[in-house]
Amino acid sequence: MYRLFLAIRYLVTRPINLLGMAGITISVWALVVVVSLFTGFINVIEHHVHQASADLVVVNLPPWANSRKLVAALEADPQVAGVTTRLLHHGLLLRPGHRPPPTPLPGRSALHGGDQPFLFVQGIDPRSEAKVTGFDDWLIHADIPKELRAMDQALLPRDGLPTVLVGLQRLTREGLRVGDRLVLTTARIETDPQGRRSPRKVQFDLVVGGAFKTAHSGFDGNTVFVAADTLRQNLFPDTPDAVQEVALRVHDQQQLEATAGRLQRTVNRVLERDQYAWASVLTWREKNSGFLESVQHQRALMQVVLVVIMVVAAFLMLATLSMMVTEKVSDIGILCAMGGTPLGVTTVFLACGLVITACGIVAGTLLGIVTGIYLEEVRQALRWTTGIDLFPIDVYNLERVPSAIDPMWLLQVAGMAMATGLLVSVLPAWRASRHDPLVSLRAG
Amino acid sequence: MTTPVLQATAVHKHYRLGKREIPVLRGIDLSVAAGETVALLGASGAGKSTLLHVLGLLDPPSSGEVHYDGRRVDALPIGQRAALRHAQVGFVFQFYHLIPELTALQNVLLARMMATSVFAYWGQRKQARQKAIAMLEQVGLGDRLHHRPTELSGGERQRVAIARALLAEPKVVLADEPTGNLDSTTARGVVDLMFSIQQQRGLAFLLVTHDERLAQRCHRVVRMQDGVVVR
Ligand SMILES: Nc1ncnc2c1ncn2[C@@H]1O[C@H](COP(=O)(O)OP(=O)(O)OP(=O)(O)O)[C@@H](O)[C@H]1O
Ligand SMILES: [Mg+2]
Numbered sequence: 001m002y003r004l005f006l007a008i009r010y011l012v013t014r015p016i017n018l019l020g021m022a023g024i025t026i027s028v029w030a031l032v033v034v035v036s037l038f039t040g041f042i043n044v045i046e047h048h049v050h051q052a053s054a055d056l057v058v059v060n061l062p063p064w065a066n067s068r069k070l071v072a073a074l075e076a077d078p079q080v081a082g083v084t085t086r087l088l089h090h091g092l093l094l095r096p097g098h099r100p101p102p103t104p105l106p107g108r109s110a111l112h113g114g115d116q117p118f119l120f121v122q123g124i125d126p127r128s129e130a131k132v133t134g135f136d137d138w139l140i141h142a143d144i145p146k147e148l149r150a151m152d153q154a155l156l157p158r159d160g161l162p163t164v165l166v167g168l169q170r171l172t173r174e175g176l177r178v179g180d181r182l183v184l185t186t187a188r189i190e191t192d193p194q195g196r197r198s199p200r201k202v203q204f205d206l207v208v209g210g211a212f213k214t215a216h217s218g219f220d221g222n223t224v225f226v227a228a229d230t231l232r233q234n235l236f237p238d239t240p241d242a243v244q245e246v247a248l249r250v251h252d253q254q255q256l257e258a259t260a261g262r263l264q265r266t267v268n269r270v271l272e273r274d275q276y277a278w279a280s281v282l283t284w285r286e287k288n289s290g291f292l293e294s295v296q297h298q299r300a301l302m303q304v305v306l307v308v309i310m311v312v313a314a315f316l317m318l319a320t321l322s323m324m325v326t327e328k329v330s331d332i333g334i335l336c337a338m339g340g341t342p343l344g345v346t347t348v349f350l351a352c353g354l355v356i357t358a359c360g361i362v363a364g365t366l367l368g369i370v371t372g373i374y375l376e377e378v379r380q381a382l383r384w385t386t387g388i389d390l391f392p393i394d395v396y397n398l399e400r401v402p403s404a405i406d407p408m409w410l411l412q413v414a415g416m417a418m419a420t421g422l423l424v425s426v427l428p429a430w431r432a433s434r435h436d437p438l439v440s441l442r443a444g
Numbered sequence: 445m446t447t448p449v450l451q452a453t454a455v456h457k458h459y460r461l462g463k464r465e466i467p468v469l470r471g472i473d474l475s476v477a478a479g480e481t482v483a484l485l486g487a488s489g490a491g492k493s494t495l496l497h498v499l500g501l502l503d504p505p506s507s508g509e510v511h512y513d514g515r516r517v518d519a520l521p522i523g524q525r526a527a528l529r530h531a532q533v534g535f536v537f538q539f540y541h542l543i544p545e546l547t548a549l550q551n552v553l554l555a556r557m558m559a560t561s562v563f564a565y566w567g568q569r570k571q572a573r574q575k576a577i578a579m580l581e582q583v584g585l586g587d588r589l590h591h592r593p594t595e596l597s598g599g600e601r602q603r604v605a606i607a608r609a610l611l612a613e614p615k616v617v618l619a620d621e622p623t624g625n626l627d628s629t630t631a632r633g634v635v636d637l638m639f640s641i642q643q644q645r646g647l648a649f650l651l652v653t654h655d656e657r658l659a660q661r662c663h664r665v666v667r668m669q670d671g672v673v674v675r
Pocket of ligand 1: 442459460461466468486487488489490491492493494495
């Protein structure tokens with residue numbers, strides 16, 4: 001009993017120890033808040049990315065792929081709810097006579113919301129696409145003004161020209177309206193009679209058919225939709241069956257991985273040639289792994305930085321505790337005379353460190369949880385007072401700053417803080433334990 | 445004859461300084477009976493404090509034995525020695541050794557906390573508090589309960605130390621120059637208090653002092669010189 005009592009009295013009479021406690025509190029708080037923000041962000045990003053993707057896609061299809069046979073085989077799987085084929089291409093989409101704008105600054109890639117002039121052109125079949133993704137909903141998103149909405153029969157030719165659907169943000173930024181003419185500039189690979197392959201420029205006219213909007217702005221800004229036939233006629237005139245990607249919707253998200261594995265075997269069977277397997281089945285997560293992992297990587301980096309801050313805070317605690325031990329070793333003698341053992345008395349100092357750490361952890365965790373819950377309010381208050389915007393929520397189509405408090409992470413933070421706290425308390429306590437209790441009893 | 449409460453036989457103690465051994469106690473035989481007061485006199489450096497520490501089990505003897513109530517205690521494990529020290533011995537020192545962060549009452553209460561766990565103490569906290577207050581009233585500090593040591597005079601501090609030493613109702617009190625830091629009037633007051641409590645409770649009392657007059661008030665005077673009892 002005396003240990004806890006003395007430890008608390010020692011601490012209460014020395015406000016300097018609040019410094020160490022504040023250090024622990026702040027670092028725990030930061031770890032809780034920042035990681036909750038990132039976790040929440042990752043959660044919504046994943047959700048958004050998933051909303052703008054098909055559950056599974058079959059990519060890297062070989063040129064001889066018989067799409068009809070492949071689609072039939074895939075549709076036979078009990079988990080498959082819908083299948084659609086796509087043609088993919090890249091191109092510059094400009095008004096007639098316009099030059100492309102300068103490329104954006106390096107480092108801000110298409111996936112992070114920086115829109116590139118060079119676009120992904122997806123050739124789709126709107127009817128089956130709608131069975132696989134939220135394509136129909138993307139066209140009637142509440143943000144799209146009436147005059148920019150596509151007609152019911154999206155991607156049907158207009159004025160005798162094929163139509164193109166452009167992401168809402170890009171459309172409004174470039175001041176395009178429905179019915180405007182655009183030119184798609186791209187290239188296709190041609191093989192001459194000698195078997196040499198060379199690119200040839202391809203240009204054709206398109207007409208703006210309307211806007212679309214998904215939850216994933218990185219997708220919207222860099223993708224346009226045209227009818228698959230449009231691409232086929234202009235780019236693959238000799239292969240009417242050409243298909244570059246097959247997208248699928250599954251019934252059960254829980255079994256996504258298992259389904260992907262099974263479908264991979266189906267694809268291998270259908271496309272097998274010369275005993276080589278061709279094409280691979282990717283889940284939406286794998287397809288977007290570059291983007292998702294980059295955010296996770298940022299979270300991991302923040303964790304490392306903040307743990308280092310915690311270590312620095314622990315050093316602060318070490319300093320104040322050491323000061324206290326230097327001052328209080330003289331009490332060891334009398335405590336021994338009153339019936340304590342030297343080792344037992346030494347643990348008073350350990351208890352001091354642990355009390356500081358425990359208080360710091362509790363305060364930091366509570367503060368962190370409260371901040372995590374009211375993060376959006378904190379952001380607004382900060383923006384209102386200082387003009388600094390912590391988090392650009394509109395870039396990511398969000399209403400609030402995302403935040404997800406993970407109990408496991410709270411436990412991990414508490415554990416880490418406790419371990420560092422223990423480590424820096426052991427040192428001064430160990431120093432105290434080497435002090436001869438009789439020395440202070442002889443002297444005044 | 446009854447067994448003495450406290451007995452030392454052929455106690456030797458030497459300290460090691462590098463390779464040299466410094467003998468401090470060189471064969472001390474001493475026994476104190478219940479209710480007896482013994483004064484320990486001797487020049488500075490004679491080894492009086494060292495003997496007190498050995499008798500109070502704070503410092504193990506290099507050789508020789510220490511007995512409490514006829515039971516050998518110097519060779520017990522450290523935890524048991526600490527428990528015995530708590531239960532049987534009360535220490536009073538020249539420099540009081542109160543803990544400056546605690547009030548007089550808390551300093552006395554600490555003696556009770558030493559041997560009880562958090563939960564056990566919680567159960568008996570009211571009772572412990574009452575006893576500590578009664579103890580402080582007995583030493584005449586009923587109105588100084590919540591003063592810090594720095595807010596007390598030397599004599600008052602020594603009274604708090606006495607109350608603390610007596611809270612656990614020890615059989616033996618070992619006092620190392622308890623009046624060494626006090627003026628003669630205050631010293632007399634403190635000594636009177638100690639003797640009255642000693643008589644009241646029938647304590648064995650071993651008092652180290654440089655004061656011949658004080659020594660004469662004890663039943664027996666033991667003189668030490670260079671680590672041996674001379675008379
Ligand atoms: N830890 C130690 N190491 C070496 N020598 C020590 C140690 N402690 C005490 N001594 C020596 O032991 C001798 C006796 O010391 P002690 O404190 O017992 O004397 P004392 O009789 O109480 O003196 P005083 O009347 O001044 O208090 C001294 O010579 C001292 O130098
Ligand atoms: Mg001495």
